[in-house]
Amino acid sequence: MNQTGGIQQVVAKDPNDKQLVAAIRAYLEAEAQRFGNGDYSGHFKGVRKLKAIKPGQIAITYRNVPAGAAIDYVGADAAAVDAIHTWLDAEISDQE
DSSP states (O other), X not given: OBTTEEEEEEEOSSTTOHHHHHHHHHHHHHHHHHHHTTOOTTOOSSHHHXXXXXXXXXXXXXXXXXXXXXXXXXXXXXXXXXXXXXXXXXXXXXXX
16 A cells, blocks of 8 residues: 555466466456456455545556556546545455
């Protein structure tokens, strides 16, 4: 999380595993497209606030990083940033 929203990043433990890196990139690229369209299917925790945000209030940018990919989420206002933070908190707690 950061002041403007947050970053979701997934990387392979073995950067030489080209198949896994490609799968990570394909998944996150599709995720960025879905989120950009307001489709939060597959995510249950923390999405209530995201669904309340109007289209265009969150800028979503996919990018490749070494051994994986990342999505940058930038909220246009405090409500959008709060929604991003709530969702990321839920995502992090699911991974622990």
